Amino acid sequence: xxxGITFFNRGGGPLHFDPLKDRxxxxxxxxxxxxxxxxxxxLCVALCQMLAMHRSRLVLVESGNSFGLLADYCxxxxxxxxxxxxxxxxxxxxxxxxxxHLILTLPPEQLVLDENQLPELGEDVADELIKxxxxxxxxxxxxxxxxxxxxxxxxxxxxxEKLSRADRGLLRRALVITARRVxxxxxxxxxxxxxxxxxxxxxxxxxxxxxxxxxxxKMQAR
Numbered sequence: 363x364x365x366g367i368t369f370f371n372r373g374g375g376p377l378h379f380d381p382l383k384d385r386x387x388x389x390x391x392x393x394x395x396x397x398x399x400x401x402x403x404x405l406c407v408a409l410c411q412m413l414a415m416h417r418s419r420l421v422l423v424e425s426g427n428s429f430g431l432l433a434d435y436c437x438x439x440x441x442x443x444x445x446x447x448x449x450x451x452x453x454x455x456x457x458x459x460x461x462x463h464l465i466l467t468l469p470p471e472q473l474v475l476d477e478n479q480l481p482e483l484g485e486d487v488a489d490e491l492i493k494x495x496x497x498x499x500x501x502x503x504x505x506x507x508x509x510x511x512x513x514x515x516x517x518x519x520x521x522x523e524k525l526s527r528a529d530r531g532l533l534r535r536a537l538v539i540t541a542r543r544v545x546x547x548x549x550x551x552x553x554x555x556x557x558x559x560x561x562x563x564x565x566x567x568x569x570x571x572x573x574x575x576x577x578x579x580k581m582q583a584r
Contacts, residue, residue, distance in 0.1 A: 364379065364384060365378050366416075367380065381412075382412075393405065406429065409429075457551075458553065459537075462504075462540070462550075462551040464504045465504050465538060473505060473538060508537050512537065512553075513525055513530070513533070536563060539559050540559040
């Protein structure tokens with residue numbers, strides 16, 4: 363095989379493969395075994411070999427800090443390492459609305475805010491988010507992505523907490539309002555900004571320029 367990652371076969375002979383040069387046959391790896399068998403250690407060895415051969419950029423998502431020492435080792439060798447821990451009390455804020463400024467460049471007719479024109483979401487919102495995140499040649503729907511991310515945070519992904527079309531229409535309006543506000547403030551949109559907008563809508567008693575309440579009482583009650 364091509365040099366890249368080295369193992370030994372059952373006969374004791376060397377086994378080489380390079381997932382970066384032979385993607386068709388070795389692009390994916392399934393590694394399983396009982397607790398303590400050495401799965402994490404085996405992966406650490408493989409990752410070190412990949413770094414030695416290609417100096418590739420690695421993105422590791424794990425539970426249990428099995429690769430924490432590997433990250434520290436890479437940092438000691440002068441590699442750029444960014445470790446982010448997500449746990450209660452960590453105070454980490456993930457930029458789920460980092461692309462909010464992009465919806466401000468869209469023409470008004472592409473910002474679907476009318477609840478009667480909203481596309482139907484699948485039963486599993488998490489699957490819908492994954493589907494939207496995969497480029498398939500269609501134009502990216504940034505507002506739709508932000509809506510689904512907000513729904514996941516609001517409902518926790520529970521099907522019984524599914525939002526109505528009216529709720530989704532209100533949520534989309536709040537997303538656009540928040541995106542405009544934080545853009546004027548020259549900063550990145552955070553979930554707390556959307557929360558503040560929703561709270562303002564619930565208590566806003568102002569009037570529209572043509573008369574009448576800016577927000578319907580039923581809409582505020584949501």
